[in-house]
Amino acid sequence: MATNIGIMDAAYFVGRSEILSWINSTLQLNLSKVEEACSGAVHCQLLDAAHPGTVPMHKVNFDAKNEYEMIQNYKVLQDVFNKLKITKHIEVSKLVKGRPLDNLEFMQWMKRYCDSVNSGQHSYNPLERREMCRGGGREVSKKSAHSQPSNKGGSTSHRPPQSSHTARRNDVSTANHANPVAAKAAKPAAAAAAASAAPAYDQQITELKLSIDSLEKERDFYFAKLRDIEILCQTPEVEHSAVFAAIQKILYATDDNGSELEEAQAMLTSGLQEAEPLSPIAEVSEEKSSSENLKRKNFANPEVDAAGIDNLSPRRRLSDVSNVHHNGSPLMI
Numbered sequence: 396m397a398t399n400i401g402i403m404d405a406a407y408f409v410g411r412s413e414i415l416s417w418i419n420s421t422l423q424l425n426l427s428k429v430e431e432a433c434s435g436a437v438h439c440q441l442l443d444a445a446h447p448g449t450v451p452m453h454k455v456n457f458d459a460k461n462e463y464e465m466i467q468n469y470k471v472l473q474d475v476f477n478k479l480k481i482t483k484h485i486e487v488s489k490l491v492k493g494r495p496l497d498n499l500e501f502m503q504w505m506k507r508y509c510d511s512v513n514s515g516q517h518s519y520n521p522l523e524r525r526e527m528c529r530g531g532g533r534e535v536s537k538k539s540a541h542s543q544p545s546n547k548g549g550s551t552s553h554r555p556p557q558s559s560h561t562a563r564r565n566d567v568s569t570a571n572h573a574n575p576v577a578a579k580a581a582k583p584a585a586a587a588a589a590a591s592a593a594p595a596y597d598q599q600i601t602e603l604k605l606s607i608d609s610l611e612k613e614r615d616f617y618f619a620k621l622r623d624i625e626i627l628c629q630t631p632e633v634e635h636s637a638v639f640a641a642i643q644k645i646l647y648a649t650d651d652n653g654s655e656l657e658e659a660q661a662m663l664t665s666g667l668q669e670a671e672p673l674s675p676i677a678e679v680s681e682e683k684s685s686s687e688n689l690k691r692k693n694f695a696n697p698e699v700d701a702a703g704i705d706n707l708s709p710r711r712r713l714s715d716v717s718n719v720h721h722n723g724s725p726l727m728i
Contacts, residue, residue: 637666
């Protein structure tokens with residue numbers, strides 16, 4: 396079983412028409428675009444066709460229109476993947492948006508997986524299985540209506556005529572004969588107006604989709620930048636810095652009143668005004684200057700010098716006097 400298929404595998408070169416033909420023939424549906432299967436219900440039934448009875452079809456919703464309803468279908472699909480030990484990752488957030496390329500790639504993988512599992516070796520009744528789903532009966536009725544348009548007309552022709560139906564038909568015929576020119580002119584005009592407006596709407600839808608894709612890419616880019624800044628602010632070496640505290644104040648602000656910027660600036664100002672400890676070089680220079688001042692004070696105080704001389708013995712005083720005469724400097728004691 397091909398659970399992990401490389402991006403250069405031949406499965407990813409299968410065209411849209413072949414994918415649609417395979418889906419419609421396997422499940423008896425009438426899909427015209429691959430992205431119409433973005434609800435996840437089609438994927439669930441394709442997996443049910445590959446492994447009959449494995450998928451709880453009563454939990455599948457073919458009427459899913461909103462994203463939260465589609466997510467429930469993908470949860471059912473993921474549960475079956477886990478049960479079958481399929482390691483394929485499902486990009487639910489991209490698939491539910493109905494993007495053609497994402498849905499085509501996942502459907503190409505589904506086709507390769509289903510072909511590798513059963514290769515069409517067993518019979519499968521998709522209509523009967525789909526009747527168990529929510530909205531599945533509606534899909535069955537659509538299929539019946541598209542597959543038997545001629546039989547409906549033929550059966551009507553064999554019915555016995557009814558008086559009320561005949562009367563209504565005669566009234567319509569009379570009205571059409573009464574104003575044939577207006578009826579013929581109104582139909583081509585309406586068809587022409589619809590045909591001329593369709594390309595403009597398609598162009599507008601395409602432009603809106605491209606704009607949404609661009610905005611989402613820009614959002615993801617700036618979110619990644621903010622996440623990097625948050626991780627940097629949580630570094631233990633700088634976590635308690637005033638600058639990073641101010642940045643975190645702005646990152647984690649929940650109110651959109653603009654006050655977080657002023658509060659961050661106040662935090663930054665108060666943090667920078669706090670006294671910082673002196674560096675080792677400044678401390679050494681300060682100690683050196685204080686010792687020099689102390690020496691100068693001792694030399695410049697004659698009272699202290701006189702008191703010291705009085706306390707000396709006579710012999711010490713004579714020795715000091717001789718030293719002074721020999722050295723010629725009163726500072727050399």
